Every structure is written in structure tokens, then in C-alpha cells.
Amino acid sequence: xxxxxxxxxxxxxxxxxxxxxxxxxxxxxxxxxxxxxxxxxxxxxxxxxxxxxxxxxxxxxxxxxxxxxxxxxxxxxxxxxxxxxxxxxxxxxxxxxxxxxxxxxxxxxxxxxxxxxxxxxxxxxxxxxxxxxxxxxxxxxxxxxxxxxxxxxxxxxxxxxxxxxxxxxxxxxxxxxxxxxxxxxxxxxxxxxxxxxxxxxxxxxxxxxxxxxxxxxxxxxxxxxxxxxxxxxxxxxxxxxxxxxxxxxxxxxxxxxxxxxxxxxxxxxxxxxxxxxxxxxxxxxxxxxxxxxxxxxxxxxxxxxxxxxxxxxxxxxxxxxxxxxxxxxxxxxxxxxxxxxxxxxxxxxxxxxxxxxxxxxxxxxxxxxxxxxxxxxxxxxxxxxxxxxxxxxxxxxxxxxxxxxxxxxxxxxxx
Numbered sequence: 001x002x003x004x005x006x007x008x009x010x011x012x013x014x015x016x017x018x019x020x021x022x023x024x025x026x027x028x029x030x031x032x033x034x035x036x037x038x039x040x041x042x043x044x045x046x047x048x049x050x051x052x053x054x055x056x057x058x059x060x061x062x063x064x065x066x067x068x069x070x071x072x073x074x075x076x077x078x079x080x081x082x083x084x085x086x087x088x089x090x091x092x093x094x095x096x097x098x099x100x101x102x103x104x105x106x107x108x109x110x111x112x113x114x115x116x117x118x119x120x121x122x123x124x125x126x127x128x129x130x131x132x133x134x135x136x137x138x139x140x141x142x143x144x145x146x147x148x149x150x151x152x153x154x155x156x157x158x159x160x161x162x163x164x165x166x167x168x169x170x171x172x173x174x175x176x177x178x179x180x181x182x183x184x185x186x187x188x189x190x191x192x193x194x195x196x197x198x199x200x201x202x203x204x205x206x207x208x209x210x211x212x213x214x215x216x217x218x219x220x221x222x223x224x225x226x227x228x229x230x231x232x233x234x235x236x237x238x239x240x241x242x243x244x245x246x247x248x249x250x251x252x253x254x255x256x257x258x259x260x261x262x263x264x265x266x267x268x269x270x271x272x273x274x275x276x277x278x279x280x281x282x283x284x285x286x287x288x289x290x291x292x293x294x295x296x297x298x299x300x301x302x303x304x305x306x307x308x309x310x311x312x313x314x315x316x317x318x319x320x321x322x323x324x325x326x327x328x329x330x331x332x333x334x335x336x337x338x339x340x341x342x343x344x345x346x347x348x349x350x351x352x353x354x355x356x357x358x359x360x361x362x363x364x365x366x367x368x369x370x371x372x373x374x375x376x377x378x379x380x381x382x383x384x385x386x387x388x389x390x391x392x393x394x395x396x397x398x399x400x401x402x403x404x405x406x407x408x409x410x411x412x413x414x415x
Contacts, residue, residue, distance in 0.1 A: 020168075020170050020171050023168075023170030023171065024168065024170050026170065027169065027170050027212060027300075027301075027304075027305065028238055030300060030304055031212075031238070031296065031297050031300040034296070034299070034300040034303060034304070035296050035300075039299070039300075039303060040295070040296035040299050040300065042103075042299065043103050044103065044369065045103055045104065045105065046103065046104040046105075046299070046302050046310045047104070047105055047106075047107050047310060047315060047320055048104065048105070048106045048107070048153050048302075048309055048310060049106075049107060049108075049109040049151065049152050049153065049309070049314065049315065049318035049320045050074070050106045050107065050108055050109065050120065050152065050153040050154075050155060051108075051109055051120055051121075051122065051147050051152045051153070051154050051155065052070050052108070052120060052121045052122070052155050052157060053122050053124055053145050053154060053155065053156045053157065054121065054122070054123045054124065054156075054157045055124050055126055055129060055138075055141065055156055055157065055158050055159065056123060056124070056125055056126070056159060057125070057126060057127050057128075057129050057159060058127065061159040061160075061183070062123060062125075064159070064183055064190055064191075064192055065157050065183060065186070065187075067119070067121065068189070069186070069187040069188075069189055069190055070108075070121055070187070071108075072187050072188050072189055072200070073186060073187040073188065073200050073203050074106060074107070074108065076187075076188055076199070076200035076203075076204075077105075077106060077200060077203050077204045077207060078105040078106060080200070080201065080204045080278065080288075080290075081101075081102045081104050081105055081106075081204065081207070081290070082101050082102065082103070082104075082105065083099060083100065083101045083102075083289065083290075085288055087285065087288045088288050088289065090256065090276065090288050091276055091288050091289050092272075092276065094272060095274055095276065095289065095291075098241040098291045098292050098293075099289040099290070099291065099292075100289070100290050100291055100292045100294065100295040101295075102290055102294075102295045102298055102299075103295075103299075104298065104299075104302070104310075106153065106207065107120075107320045108120025108121070108320075109147075109152055109318040109319055109320055110318070110319030110320065111317065111318055111319035112147065113147060113148050113151070117319070122145070124141070124145055126141060129141075129159075131158060131159060131160045131161050134158060134161060134180070135165075138156065138158070138180060139175075139176065141156070142154070142156060142175065142176065142178075142180075143175035143176075146175055146177070146178070149172060149174065149177035149178060150308050150309065151308065151309065151314050151317060151318055152178075152309075152318060153178055153207075153210065153309070154177060154178035155178055155179055155180070155181065155203075155206075156178070156179075156180040156181075157180070157181060157182075157183055157186050158180055158181070158182050158183060159182075159183050160182065160183060160184060160192075161182035161183070161184060162182045162184040162185050162194050162197065163182055163185075164179060164180055164181035164182060164185070164202060164206050165179060165180055165206075166178075166179035166206040166207075166209035166210050167179065167209075167210065168209065168210075168212065169210070169211065169212050169301050169305040169306055170212075170305065172305075178210065179206040179207075179209065179210055181202060181203055181206060184197070185197040185198075185202040185203075186200075186202075186203060187200060187203075188200045196283040196284065196285075197283065197284050198284060199283075199284030199285055199287075200284065201278060201284040201287045202284070204278050204287075205278050205279060205287075208278055208279050208290070208294070208298070211297070211298040211301045211302065211306070212297045212298060212300070212301040212305075213237070213279050213290075213294050213297055213298065214236075214237040214238065214279065215237060215279050215280070215281070216236075216237050216239075216242045216245050216273070216274055216277050216279050216280045217236075217237075217245045217246065217247060217280070217281070218236055218237045219235065219236045219237075220236045220244050220245055220246045221246050223236075223244060223246060224246045225262070225263055225264040226244065227244070227261070227263035227265070227269060227271045229244050230243045230244045230271050231243060231244075232244070233293060237279070237294075238293075238297070239291055239293035239294050239297065240293055241291045241292055241293045242274050242277055242279075242291050242293065242294065243261075243271055243272065243273055243274055244261070244271065244273075245259065245261065245273035245274070245275075245280070246261065247259070247261075247273065247281075256275065256276065256282065256283075256285065256286035258273075258275050259272050259273030259274065259275035260272060260273075261273055274289075274291070276288045276289055277289055277290065277291065277294075278290055279294065312396065338354065338355045338356060338357040339352065339353070339354060339355070339357065339401060339403075339408060339410075340352070340353040340355070341353075341399065341401075341410055341412060344412050344413060345412070345413035345414070345415045346389065346412065346413070346414060346415065347414075347415050348388055348389050348390055348414070349386055349387075349388050349389075350386060350387055350388070350389065350399070350412065351385065351386045352383075352384060352385055352386065352387075352401070354383055357403070358383070359380075359381070359382055359383045359403055359404065360404050361381070361404050362379065362380065362381045362404070363379070363380055363381075363382075363383065363384060363401070363402060363403045363404070364377060364378065364379040364380070364401075364402045365377070365378045365379075365384055365387055365399065365400070365401050365402075366399075366400045366402075367389065367392070367397050367398070367399055367400075368397060368398040368399075368400065369395075369397060369398075375392065375397070376389075376392075389412075389414045392414055393414070394413075394414050394415055395413070395414060396411055396412070396413050396414075397411070397412055397413075397414060398410070398411060398412075399411075399412050
């Protein structure tokens with residue numbers, strides 16, 4: 001568990017309580033294998049279905065966490081995950097080459113496990129909830145309210161408090177997963193927000209932990225002056241492109257361009273820590289990037305321990321809109337009855353049969369993956385009677401056929 005408290009910058013505000021070190025070690029080895037195979041270079045958009053549980057004691061608590069505030073946090077986190085945040089321009093030049101678009105986003109679920117519809121938000125009234133005793137009281141509430149954590153990222157918003165806690169992917173259980181976050185640091189609007197944590201970055205920070213990221217200062221306080229280990233990816237946060245940083249536990253100045261580490265060398269050499277990283281401890285306005293190695297860890301997590309979460313079948317199950325499929329051409333019903341594609345499933349070659357239909361001007365066939373990304377396109381001025389899925393990996397694809405400005409989209413499975 002990660003406990004993050006942003007109230008004070010003169011003390012540790014994130015305490016790692018990893019209950020499964022063997023699990024972490026296994027995950028680290030998996031990430032290395034994942035990268036060795038080049039799988040971290042995949043840019044398919046990964047969409048994480050999310051459920052926001054709002055814990056409230058009274059009307060005032062509930063009124064603070066509005067739909068607009070929740071959607072504002074979702075939008076902010078998605079921009080930060082995609083490096084579309086406005087302050088991305090503030091990343092210092094030495095770190096721009098390693099700043100990453102994580103190619104993922106979170107989206108509110110619209111279906112519960114019982115198949116009933118909702119807006120991804122559930123309000124739970126606990127009038128006697130003691131916000132000063134969150135660590136002992138919250139687990140029973142989480143166990144009672146959690147939706148299947150294999151299918152949903154569960155987030156609990158707690159009134160008043162200004163800290164949060166996440167569960168590492170290797171620490172998860174059926175009733176202990178996701179993260180909680182205090183209302184005082186949730187969202188980007190609200191009169192109760194902490195002044196230094198009103199940019200939505202804490203939520204993004206917790207998403208990072210949920211996907212296997214450690215703090216950039218993790219384990220480094222015992223290596224003061226070891227600038228020779230600055231980019232050792234086999235220790236600390238296991239990301240070679242987030243330089244060693246031993247500021248954990250010290251007075252952290254509330255400025256964005258700090259991070260100067262004295263190497264204690266005769267030549268006066270200095271090391272610059274990545275204080276703009278979302279997994280560092282800084283006011284929200286200072287945080288503006290994830291690194292490429294951090295991206296690789298999160299992608300490995302979504303390929304392994306949390307793979308079901310982002311699977312196509314789970315997006316359908318949770319009712320999450322596949323955002324980047326929105327631009328797929330709309331079907332023309334009459335055309336659908338006149339075009340047959342076979343065999344389906346196929347080993348590679350697909351045949352097209354046209355019934356009482358002729359190509360007058362031109363036609364095209366476009367193949368999209370499950371996330372709506374265009375993979376292949378063929379165009380012709382005459383009827384295309386067959387095409388190949390060839391080198392595409394096995395799975396389901398969308399085939400969009402356009403004839404003289406009329407379009408249909410069909411699903412096809414590659415074996």
C-alpha cells in the first residue's frame with residue numbers, strides 16, 4: 001500500500017507498505033522480459049474502466065463531489081497520461097527526450113457486474129465514518145462496496161482528508177485493490193481543495209502506483225552521493241531514466257526546478273533529479289511528466305497482472321466507450337445485406353461476395369484493431385474480391401468497406 005499525504009513538505013508524505021516483496025520482484029523480472037521482446041513499444045491505446053465510490057457522512061460531503069468535479073479529474077488525468085497537459089511545456093530540456101505519452105486513459109464504466117446501467121459513480125452514506133481513522137475503518141467499507149477489481153479500477157473519495165493510498169498490482173486481493181484519495185486533493189475545482197494540490201496530479205500519482213510505479217526516490221535515501229548509480233535501472237524505482245534522488249525525508253522546497261543533488265566529488269559534479277515527475281513529491285503545478293521507463297512498467301502491468309482490465313471483452317462488459325473508435329464510418333443498413341465476407345473466422349485470406357451490387361466509381365477496405373487504430377487500407381476502382389489479413393496477429397478486427405461513399409463495418413476474427 002502507498003500512503004500519500006501532501007499536507008506537509010517537511011516530512012515524508014508517501015509511505016510505501018509493500019506486503020508482497022516476492023510479488024514485486026517477480027513483476028520487475030516480468031518487466032525486463034516484456035521490454036526485451038520490444039512489447040513496451042506498442043502504442044495501442046489502453047482504456048481502463050473506472051468506478052468512483054464517493055464516501056460521505058452528510059449532505060455537505062456529498063455536495064462537494066459533483067459529477068462535474070469527477071469528470072474534471074478524469075479529463076485531467078487523461079491529459080497527464082497522454083502528455084497533453086498544458087504544463088508539459090515546463091519539462092526541463094534534459095528530460096524532454098525521456099518524457100512519455102503512456103498511450104492509456106481511464107474512462108467511467110457504464111455497466112455494473114449485474115449488467116445494470118450507471119454513470120460510473122456510486123455514492124455511499126456512512127454517517128459515523130471517522131476520517132481520522134481511515135486506515136482501520138476504510139478496509140471494511142472497501143470490501144463491502146468494491147466492484148470486481150479484475151474488471152474495474154475502484155477509487156474511493158474520502159471526505160476532508162488530504163492523503164491517499166494505492167494497492168500495487170502484485171498486492172491485490174478480491175477485496176483489496178484500487179486506491180482511495182482525499183476529497184481535499186481530488187479534482188481541479190472545489191472550495192475545499194488544498195492550494196498546492198488543486199491540479200489533479202495526486203489522482204494521477206495514485207494511478208501510477210496502481211499500475212506498478214514506485215516513487216522516484218524509492219530506496220535511494222541510503223545511497224547519498226552515489227551519482228555513479230544515477231541511471232541504474234536495476235534498483236530504486238527500476239527506471240533508468242528517472243535519476244537517483246535521495247531527497248526523501250528532507251525539507252523539499254516548494255519550487256519546480258529544484259532537484260540538484262551534490263555528488264560530493266572534488267570536481268563539484270552535480271546530479272539533477274526529475275522533480276517534475278508525477279511520482280515525485282512536489283506541488284501539482286510542478287508535476288508534468290512520466291518517463292519512458294515508467295511507461296514501460298505500466299504497459300507491462302496492463303499486459304500481465306492487469307491484462308483483463310483493458311481487454312476488448314472487458315470494455316464491452318463494463319460499457320466503456322472506445323473513444324478512438326468514434327470516428328469509424330457509420331453503416332448504411334441497405335449495404336450490409338448486399339455484402340458478405342467469408343470465411344469468418346479466417347486464417348488470413350478473406351473473400352467478398354457482392355449481391356446485386358456494383359462498384360461504379362471506387363471502393364476501399366480499411367482494417368482497424370480493437371481500439372479503432374487503422375492498420376491496413378486497400379483501394380480500387382473495381383470490386384475487390386479478396387484481401388489478406390496476412391501478418392496481423394490473431395484476434396478480432398474491424399473491416400470497413402466503402403463503396404461509392406456508402407460504408408459498412410464488420411467484425412472479423414483472425415485465427
